[in-house]
Amino acid sequence: MYDTPNTERTVTRNETKFSARKVQVYYGDTHAIKDVDVDIEDKTVTAFIGPSGCGKSTFLRCLNRMNDTIDVCRVEGDILLDGQDIYDKKVDPVQLRAKVGMVFQKPNPFPKSIYDNIAYGPRIHGLAKNKAELDEIVEKSLRRGAIWNEVKDRLHAPGTGLSGGQQQRLCIARAVATEPEVLLMDEPCSALDPIATSQVEELIDELRTNYSVIIVTHSMQQAARVSQKTAFFHLGNLVEFGETGQIFTNPKDERTESYITGRIG
Amino acid sequence: MPLLWLILIVLAIAVAGYVLGRQRALASAGGDSRGLHSLPSYYGSNVAIKAIVPAFLLLVAWLLIQPIYVGNTISGMIPESSVKEGSSLGLVMAEVRRAANGLDAAVAQGLMTDDEARNLRADFTDVTQRLRDAGSIVTSEVTQPILRAAQRYRIMNDTGNLIMTIAVLILAVLGFLYGLRESRAEFRARNVVEHSVRAILVGAASIAILTTIGIVLSLVFNTIEFFRLYPAADFFLGTNWAPSFSGRGGSSDLGVLPLLWGTFYISIVALAVAVPIGLFAAIYLSEYASPRIRAFAKPMLEVLAGIPTIVYGLFALLTVGPLLLKVFGDNGLDWMQSGTAVMTAGLVMGIMLIPFVSSLSDDIINSVPQAMRDGSYGLGATKSETIKQVVLPAALPGIVGAILLAASRAIGETMIVVLGAGAAARLSLNPFEAMTTVTAKIVSQLTGDADFASPEALVAFALGMTLFVITLCLNIFALYIVRKYREQYE
Numbered sequence: 001m002y003d004t005p006n007t008e009r010t011v012t013r014n015e016t017k018f019s020a021r022k023v024q025v026y027y028g029d030t031h032a033i034k035d036v037d038v039d040i041e042d043k044t045v046t047a048f049i050g051p052s053g054c055g056k057s058t059f060l061r062c063l064n065r066m067n068d069t070i071d072v073c074r075v076e077g078d079i080l081l082d083g084q085d086i087y088d089k090k091v092d093p094v095q096l097r098a099k100v101g102m103v104f105q106k107p108n109p110f111p112k113s114i115y116d117n118i119a120y121g122p123r124i125h126g127l128a129k130n131k132a133e134l135d136e137i138v139e140k141s142l143r144r145g146a147i148w149n150e151v152k153d154r155l156h157a158p159g160t161g162l163s164g165g166q167q168q169r170l171c172i173a174r175a176v177a178t179e180p181e182v183l184l185m186d187e188p189c190s191a192l193d194p195i196a197t198s199q200v201e202e203l204i205d206e207l208r209t210n211y212s213v214i215i216v217t218h219s220m221q222q223a224a225r226v227s228q229k230t231a232f233f234h235l236g237n238l239v240e241f242g243e244t245g246q247i248f249t250n251p252k253d254e255r256t257e258s259y260i261t262g263r264i265g
Numbered sequence: 266m267p268l269l270w271l272i273l274i275v276l277a278i279a280v281a282g283y284v285l286g287r288q289r290a291l292a293s294a295g296g297d298s299r300g301l302h303s304l305p306s307y308y309g310s311n312v313a314i315k316a317i318v319p320a321f322l323l324l325v326a327w328l329l330i331q332p333i334y335v336g337n338t339i340s341g342m343i344p345e346s347s348v349k350e351g352s353s354l355g356l357v358m359a360e361v362r363r364a365a366n367g368l369d370a371a372v373a374q375g376l377m378t379d380d381e382a383r384n385l386r387a388d389f390t391d392v393t394q395r396l397r398d399a400g401s402i403v404t405s406e407v408t409q410p411i412l413r414a415a416q417r418y419r420i421m422n423d424t425g426n427l428i429m430t431i432a433v434l435i436l437a438v439l440g441f442l443y444g445l446r447e448s449r450a451e452f453r454a455r456n457v458v459e460h461s462v463r464a465i466l467v468g469a470a471s472i473a474i475l476t477t478i479g480i481v482l483s484l485v486f487n488t489i490e491f492f493r494l495y496p497a498a499d500f501f502l503g504t505n506w507a508p509s510f511s512g513r514g515g516s517s518d519l520g521v522l523p524l525l526w527g528t529f530y531i532s533i534v535a536l537a538v539a540v541p542i543g544l545f546a547a548i549y550l551s552e553y554a555s556p557r558i559r560a561f562a563k564p565m566l567e568v569l570a571g572i573p574t575i576v577y578g579l580f581a582l583l584t585v586g587p588l589l590l591k592v593f594g595d596n597g598l599d600w601m602q603s604g605t606a607v608m609t610a611g612l613v614m615g616i617m618l619i620p621f622v623s624s625l626s627d628d629i630i631n632s633v634p635q636a637m638r639d640g641s642y643g644l645g646a647t648k649s650e651t652i653k654q655v656v657l658p659a660a661l662p663g664i665v666g667a668i669l670l671a672a673s674r675a676i677g678e679t680m681i682v683v684l685g686a687g688a689a690a691r692l693s694l695n696p697f698e699a700m701t702t703v704t705a706k707i708v709s710q711l712t713g714d715a716d717f718a719s720p721e722a723l724v725a726f727a728l729g730m731t732l733f734v735i736t737l738c739l740n741i742f743a744l745y746i747v748r749k750y751r752e753q754y755e
């Protein structure tokens with residue numbers, strides 16, 4: 001029914017990147033995330049699956065404090081990144097977001113040139129000392145984003161003029177350019193056609209060598225194809241979390257089983 | 266029969282037509298509305314439309330044409346000799362009309378029989394006095410030719426109105442009968458109604474467009490008339506504005522440059538005030554303010570937009586002018602002679618434009634997709650970095666459009682200038698001197714008893730035309746930019 005999960009799936013334990021304990025999220029009176037405990041490993045692709053509205057995006061946005069930009073949102077509990085509480089007063093959310101990059105559902109390149117899109121983060125954070133270094137960062141990021149060959153001749157054309165799949169890879173390259181340690185992706189392929197989707201999936205698999213990647217997806221096939229770990233959310237609860245192969249072939253919770261066999265969704 | 270009655274009768278015919286048409290159509294389908302092509306009410310509407318539309322079109326056309334026709338016939342009757350030296354046929358015609366109205370009033374008050382009104386002779390009775398007694402405003406002695414013309418005028422109008430009433434009623438009845446005959450089951454009444462609705466909408470749109478064209482044409486013709494009396498080159502290139510007030514003296518200097526300069530100078534001061542403040546206010550309201558502050562502050566700003574400009578003018582004259590004078594006047598820096606100056610008008614006009622700039626910019630900033638901001642925050646940018654580097658560049662074309670629209674309002678503003686900037690047309694760089702603008706001079710050229718055919722009065726049209734062309738270009742340019750910007754995110 002699903003593509004065969006990666007055979008050479010790493011079973012070796014990587015060190016923990018994020019560790020969340022008793023996380024609660026409220027939007028005003030709505031209790032959107034309830035008591036979530038999870039450990040997310042470095043150099044691993046972790047997939048969040050679950051029916052719409054179950055809180056996948058909400059939880060993802062807790063990890064780089066993007067929820068701070070929503071007035072009614074309140075987060076409780078502990079989320080540690082490399083052992084450091086990211087909701088601590090000492091942590092600057094702006095700095096945190098440079099470390100925990102984010103790619104959104106709809107490709108959202110800025111209405112600037114391709115070059116300026118990529119250079120945006122490095123310029124803000126002062127990562128390049130001069131123009132040559134910036135050029136180098138831009139090229140490296142575009143290569144990481146697997147889009148260099150397509151855009152190297154038109155770096156100064158507007159980023160909004162690219163196709164949907166190219167735009168999404170540009171956004172990934174843009175996130176990579178600030179040298180993050182973790183990449184959060186919220187349904188990065190839902191606005192893309194199948195070919196662009198498989199390009200982005202390939203890219204995600206490559207990114208695993210350098211980053212911890214967390215991807216929210218609606219497609220269980222996609223979760224099975226790209227991830228090593230899968231978390232299943234339902235009505236704000238983290239129902240089950242484990243090896244992707246195990247979740248898809250031998251789920252422990254019956255809600256997980258109902259979801260992956262298509263009975264709830 | 267008064268017009269109102271005629272209209273009411275036609276409407277009554279239409280209502281009867283609606284009811285009967287509906288019934289007849291239903292009857293033709295044996296009382297079962299499913300056997301009809303259209304819903305029963307459409308058959309009723311069809312009859313009503315056929316009764317009303319042709320009748321009202323005839324009515325409107327008649328009302329437009331009759332005065333012209335009668336006017337022409339009567340003015341043909343007036344002998345050359347009764348047009349006095351220094352007067353014109355137009356003035357005599359106005360007198361005829363007044364006399365005719367006087368006769369009407371006298372008959373209505375029972376001071377004259379209708380027969381008398383038709384046959385009176387000015388040489389035998391004191392008509393003028395009797396008309397005055399009836400309360401009409403007769404300026405000069407009513408002479409026999411004028412009285413004859415007035416009597417003829419009344420008779421022609423009476424007959425015209427009678428024929429019109431009959432014709433309109435006949436047409437309404439004919440339309441009614443025709444519509445009723447059509448009301449059979451297979452008739453496509455629904456389509457007729459559809460076409461009529463469309464015709465009504467087209468009609469409304471055409472009236473809007475035609476009046477605009479009419480206004481522009483009247484501007485154009487009067488401007489051409491002005492340029493016949495005054496050389497265009499002197500108007501556009503002249504640096505001196507000194508109209509003579511003697512009425513018909515040809516010694517006026519009517520150069521538009523000082524006025525244009527005043528207009529632009531004051532507008533620039535106004536924009537220098539309004540653009541930064543309005544824009545920053547918009548950024549604060551759309552990006553930083555909490556919903557509670559926003560819900561309170563936005564209406565407050567919009568109240569500012571609702572203040573009539575004359576109130577701003579008073580504010581300029583009574584508050585801002587004296588205040589500036591205190592700082593920059595004799596006792597202060599000694600740059601300013603009086604409270605009315607470019608600075609006064611510019612500052613106040615800038616305040617007037619703040620809500621205009623801020624509410625347009627606010628809309629534009631809000632229409633920058635949230636995804637852009639999220640993208641920037643997600644890269645670790647702060648709020649102000651995001652605004653400066655992502656939101657504003659994305660909104661820039663729209664903001665430029667808003668500024669241009671504000672500029673065209675500044676250029677067209679009158680009351681603040683009249684009260685705040687003084688009346689002296691002057692080419693000067695000192696913002697503390699009094700200057701004046703195109704609009705303010707249009708007002709001053711037309712108030713007073715200038716003869717409307719003199720260049721001193723007609724120049725108002727040329728000024729209006731100049732202003733119109735400038736603001737039109739600004740508006741078109743602004744709309745073009747704003748529209749181009751809209752497409753970017755759709």
Ligand SMILES: Nc1ncnc2c1ncn2[C@@H]1O[C@H](COP(=O)(O)OP(=O)(O)O)[C@@H](O)[C@H]1O
Pocket residue numbers: 027030032050051052053054055056057058059070072
């Ligand atoms: N900005 C917001 N304000 C209020 N409620 C929200 C907001 N965003 C999400 N929610 C609510 O939180 C719950 C989880 O939403 P979300 O995390 O977007 O779900 P998912 O991404 O799994 O589809 C939903 O019930 C949703 O209505």
Ligand SMILES: [Mg+2]
Pocket residue numbers: 056057058186
């Ligand atoms: Mg979501």
